[in-house]
Amino acid sequence: MREFKYFLLSIFLVIALSSTAQTKEISLEEIWNGAFRTERLDVLHSMKNGQEYSVLNFDRVSKSTSIDVYDYKTLSKVKTLVSSLDIDAIPYFTDYTFSSDESKIILATNVESIFRRSTLGHFFVYDTEDASVTLIAEDRIQEPTFSPDATKVAFGLNNNLYVKDLVSGETKQITFDGEKNKIINGITDWVYEEEFGFVRAFEWNADSDRIAYIRFDETEVPEFSMDVYGQYGKDLYQTQQVFKYPKAGEKNAVVSLHLYDLEKEEASEVVLDKAYSDFYIPRIKWTNDADVLSAQYTNRHQNELDLWMINARKGKAEIVLAEKDAAYVDITDNLTFLKDNSFIWTSEKDGFNHIYHYDKKGKLINQITKGNWDVTNYYGFDEKTNRIYYQSVENGSINRDVYAIDVKGVKKTRLTSSTGTNNASFSADFTYFINTFSNASTPPEYTLNEAVSGKIVKRIKDNQSLAKSLEAYKLSEKEFSTIQVNGNDLNMWMIKPADFDYNKQYPLFMYQYSGPGSQQVSNSWNSANDYWHQHLAQQGYIVVCVDGRGTGFKGAAFKKVTQKELGKYEVEDQIDAAKLLGERPYIDASRIGIWGWSYGGFMSSNALLKGDDVFKMAIAVAPVTSWRFYDTIYTERYMTTPQENPSGYDENSPINHVDKLKGNYLLIHGSSDDNVHVQNTMLMVEALVQANKQFEWMIYPDKNHGIYGGNTRLHLYTKMTNYIKENL
Template sequence: MRMYTFMIAMFLLATPTITAQNKAITIADIWKNNTFATERLQALHSMANGKEYAVQNYDRDSGVKSVDIYDYESGLKVRTAVSTAEIDGLDYFVGYEFSSDEQKVLLSTQLTSVFRRSTLGEFYVYDLLSRKLTKVSDDLIQEPTFSPDGTKIAYGKNNNLFVFDIDKNETNQFTFDGQKNSIINGITDWVYEEEFGFVRAFDWSADGERIAYIRFDETNVPEFSMDVYGDKLYQTQTVFKYPKAGEENAKVSLHIYSLGEALSGTNVVQTKEISFGNIGAYYLPRIQWTKDPNVLSVQALNRNQNDLTLVFYNASTNKVSQAFRERDAAYVDVTDNLTFLEDHSFIWTSEKDGWNHIYHYNKDGSLKKQVTSGRWEVTEYYGYDPASERIFYQSTENGSINRGVYAIDLKGKNKTPLATEAGSNNADFSADFTYFINSFSDAATPWRYTLHDAKDGRLIKSLKDNEAVKTLYNSYKVSPKEFFTLTINGEDLNAYMIKPVDFDPTKKYPLFMYQYSGPGSQSVKNSWNSANDMWFQMLAQEGYIVACVDPRGTGLKGRDFKKITQKELGKYEVIDQIAAAEKLGQRDYIDADRIGIWGWSYGGFMASNCLFQGADTFTMAIAVAPVTSWRFYDTVYTERYMLTPQVNPEGYDNNSPLSHVEKLKGDLLLVHGSADDNVHVQNSTRLVEALVQANKQFRYFNYPDKNHGIYGGNTRYHLYTMMTNFIKEKL
């Protein structure tokens, strides 16, 4: 579970010169006028030659959309690959994808959201040599993907899979049993999409002769429904399969479709179901063909998600073998870091030594080398360069609230810092790892983009620096974000504080605390953050101190720190937030009788819990789209941390806000969207009923037809106005 908000890229800058800061930040600046938008590199793609990169551009004056190619070294545009001004029948597109040989581009239009990551859309193939435009399908389709040779497109439609031959303009359907709310072929169901983070559940083999895909049988999964009121006389209803904790999941199976057999006209079976024998394969969170076109890798996971097996299926022998197995007393994270080398060895990331690090294994699963080690975390694996035999990664080696970019060889030697300035460094490497574009920010610096030599990190040139945004921010009343740690229950918890610009240590200020607190998350980070930071600055200019503390259970401080909350979500996090509020309340300049807390999603679960269980500490709380009982949330996320409610009923109930409503003393604002497909409005309605029966007064606001992000039109402006007014009234 992640809170998704579809925020516009708006940020704030803390400047050292207070005398120049005159303007007051308003909610309209943040949520209506886009006053603080920053420039970014849109849809960056490194070309195969490693010397050039592509960027999607839009000319507002002419209305022309384009994909332009730039030279890394000079930064100059060298050509335009795609321009709507030159294509008959295509006025615009919203995304692009090159074929492997970069002779064709797949262009997406008319995209409409299905769930968080999934979309339906119209797609066209544009041939860069012939300048021919070909529509893939007259219908809206999902996840179209080039074959390795660029001659075909595989895609999903109406829960079935198809292959489109571009030159022949012919379509071949190869699954036929797809049915809404019953059978899905090659596209993930709701819970896989949300919690395993992928939509395309099919993959081309390296030679383009086979397609592996996962089939989801949702027949016995309970249905969830929500009314959508719209503007008609009668509401409509959205119904889909949603497995809540302890309920039945979709039954998944793995299949291989052979295109060669289909084209040969023989009677050979074209599709095979793969049997895993005695290997536990309750979930199939990843499938990926190796460099050998006959060998498919599959990650198989048990229901408790603490036993993951890497399986190899050989299509030429029809045999399955277990290559590697990872177990953890709590759970094993599923990632996209698995990388196969030319000798069929592979790279893997794991917390097995207590911190997330990179490992190199032989093809039989035996360990060759732990590549990185130390009391810090690898936070991003960028890839492996076979030419230099180096691995590129991002980590917290320069502090848990910072991110640095490094290179290291396969033997764990010759580590090279590439971008380690205190703050957040994020790298985008060229296809051959010659260059990388570094996006850097810290709490006082908006994102800047610079080009570097990947060999040693040498700066080549600046691409974008957002200096105009810094100049704009200099005219506003903003305060520096002060980072520090709080020692709570034997742990040094990361924290930050924003004080009013005219802060006077002899005065008493109300304290407003923000947190998310979910497993493995991080809210205290030295980076240029979201529009919420602008809101916090606005509250600071109104005379509030804003603070944030990452409690136990959050990430990037080691496995044990993160997984202490196993089977008891909401226990240690609440203890730590209450203790942090009490400790901050002891400071001379904080009014301990005026402490509030706010959060969204998991943070809303925490805000309500803290107000109830910390009734003598917190004066008020705002809970937006909160989970109020983990019994109401989905199987994959919830059971990863809590097991099933049948096995762990006390863990579910003891730490649920529903179990503590009678303790409420302060003021609560509860907010939810009626069409939230993620954290269902059922959570808030059950909390409302519990509060009513406990005769507790509170405020509840429901946003009609809004999902978990509660956005669209004037919605965010209204929400943040309402929350601001509540804070001013109650804190």
């Protein structure tokens, strides 16, 4: 009888535990204190032998960093290349870069951000043979880069270029006209960094005797200034950050391409026989021939792209490839030169993004990939097997898989089998790849795979501890589907409350970004916003995201339909999707809200104003409120200039529709946003005031476009959560 009582007690305990399982709610504090952070592999580098890889490891106990080398096949640690514990001059380092022969390593420390990608820092050269450490410069510098023979390092300092000889220790300045807010040599200006996605605008040739660099003359570019308010008790007066920022239709920096000869110690400007009146140089890259530099030139509208081959020794240049598009031609980093200097190129010219092979004169050899799907990543070419490795959406536009194909376009092999998002990092000799896989229900998993077949060799790391901890939470499935809007099947996900009852009605909260070529409906693991959306679902909201026209990975026509009218078709799709969703019996059509950040804030503002009979409320974080306030490269790529297309700019900008405001509107911005200037919000506020419209707003002092630091994100999402509860 006593044993039976214990048996009943154990049954009751199991029932009690199972009934409390999945009842815990996600708190905002947990989201922003890192409770749901995933494990990852940091600064992964494949060693040149193809059999080993290195990663950056941080020891929390000793607060030191190290570069550790692992064997691909066994995944066991082979050695520690360098540890900050062994270097008196460096308490820790945050990044590293190998020389081509891996005999030397640049270690980064005391690094501080300038803008989104650019940094300043102190950098040391570590010699793996004798363990010596050399400080490259006493000053904080930019973009230190080894010469291919590892005897020199070039870097940027105060808008000029320098070269340090690692043998003699001598440093030489090679440009002399650099000046803040006037001339920049070898480092990109603000708009190139932000929109063309690179900072280092100089390149070594294969023989380490020439450097090609882009020079920016931004003298005539208008300046933008931001007040920096500082800290209470420390700063009595605010300071100003002043930088060159070309807004749509305004003057850009005048760019020119130059070659510096290290033996002659002289620079020369590259002169082309084609007259470009207003142009960009978005990429430069030396070919395998040390005398031949490739350079990509595009017109201001960015609908014509020329690939030049420039012979530095002969002083001759020719266009080998010219692409034109009715809308724009995307700039990528996919240009790859083979041993014979034929090259791999990606293009949307057949309507989808695919891989092409050209000879060194620009004659098409063949189109390697074909189909009504986009190549989403190009990994490289294996010279031993003549295989191209790439990622695509062949298995559905919300998924990603890794593929191999012969350079002739035959023998295509799918190398990944799990449905979701797969991304590969290949060994230097293409023997292996580390695959990162996740989907909406599986946190990131890292596996070692054979490149020839995709077969999993070993599992490296997963996030099962996170998955296990999440079992205690009341989470909802992210349901993927499509919704037919304006003649298109748009990708959609929906998160319902875990205790969803089809017979009840729920408020609907929509999330989107919607910018050209973007994607938010992706079969991948949670971001911080996903956890926040789960938090809202736990509060009784249905959360939905719809990727409308203009978003990516469904072909060029779908993406480029918004050309010259940003904010027209995308907004129509969000409004009409909301109307269709509002017809569903479980959604309360009188309680529909929408939110977004940056382009998404532009969209949520427009949706509330133009869809004033549909949306009850909207939140806009760091929104563009008029495209006249945004930069040249991004805006004109899709809109041409305001002088050419005034109606496209004005008819779809929220600042011109404030009189339509009926619902509840929360406007949020960081005062030090160098990207989408707080000017957008300030002038939107003034327009709303003059239209006598009531709204709420919040400015985060000295915060940039990301609005983070300390408790900032927690405060921001608490404010938004409370606003939703009060107004939806």
